[in-house]
Amino acid sequence: MNHIILFDLDGTLTDPKEGITKSVQHALQAYGIDEPDLDKLCPFIGPPLSDSFKEYYGFSEAQAREAIDHFHEYFTKQGMFENKVYPGIREMLARLKDAGLTLAVATSKPEPFAIQILEHFDLLSYFTLVGGADMEEIRVRKGDVIAYTLDHLGTTPEESKVIMVGDRKHDIIGAHENQLPCAAVLYGYGSREEFTENGADYQIETVEELGDFLMKWGEV
Known part of the structure; x- marks a missing residue:
């Protein structure tokens, strides 16, 4: 799988x-x-x-x-x-990709901007696909973006083991709308209270902890 x-x-x-x-x-x-x-x-x-x-x-x-x-x-x-990559992210992505996991982005930012940002910071090559909002923000809700991303990956939650990683309640809600678990990261802009209220499946403190968690999650 x-x-x-x-x-x-x-x-x-x-x-x-x-x-x-x-x-x-x-x-x-x-x-x-x-x-x-x-x-x-x-x-x-x-x-x-x-x-x-x-x-x-x-x-x-x-x-x-x-x-x-x-x-x-x-x-x-x-x-x-006017943006910066969190320390440890690049190393974590390389570790996960080397382990054979499929990495994709699902963002409410317009897709062309997301691709530009990832390319600018030399992160784009880690991802099989970048799924984002359209410029008119018709496809902008996280649940819709996740569904769009999975569709373009050519899979479903029934066919693949999938997890969403994000830092706000919208990531949790969108993941659950697509029957996916969500790992909510506390180093971003969400809070433990926000994550608990919205039923985050996992709460992760640091980038290092996230990498270890995802490696274990990805074990076959």
Whole structure:
């Protein structure tokens, strides 16, 4: 049986805080909203952007979609590269791939951006497939992205042993919608409370612990 690990991108493989929060800051300025404290914009890391603009700033659906365009004005020029790979991630991915496990990305970030980021940080070669949102954010919910990724891998949870690795509740919910377990990582932007409330199957403290866990999970 094939063993497949689906990785979230933001907050799981890389720390995108600077680029995402500055892109949100830029978008908000288009509406006369000045938010100098980037830490207050960290909740935007992970979930679909449209949901976050509506939840945290009361935007309508139309405003939220327009705000995404303003977000991309900054993000596509420089924000996507104001990012850093978590220490130990590269070594962990190499270890898992060398063990014969299939690695893929399932992210709510638009797929072309995810590919660019992974390529920029020399991580793309570790992954068989990168599954992401479409640019219109119609396919953006994590459950839909996971289903899309599995479909393009040509498999199902019944045919392969699959696990989702992420750092927010959306990863847990999306995994469970697809009858998959989720390993939630605490070094990202989620919390133990968030993971417990949403029924994370595993809670992982560090990148090193994640690598050891996934190696054991992948044993035939």
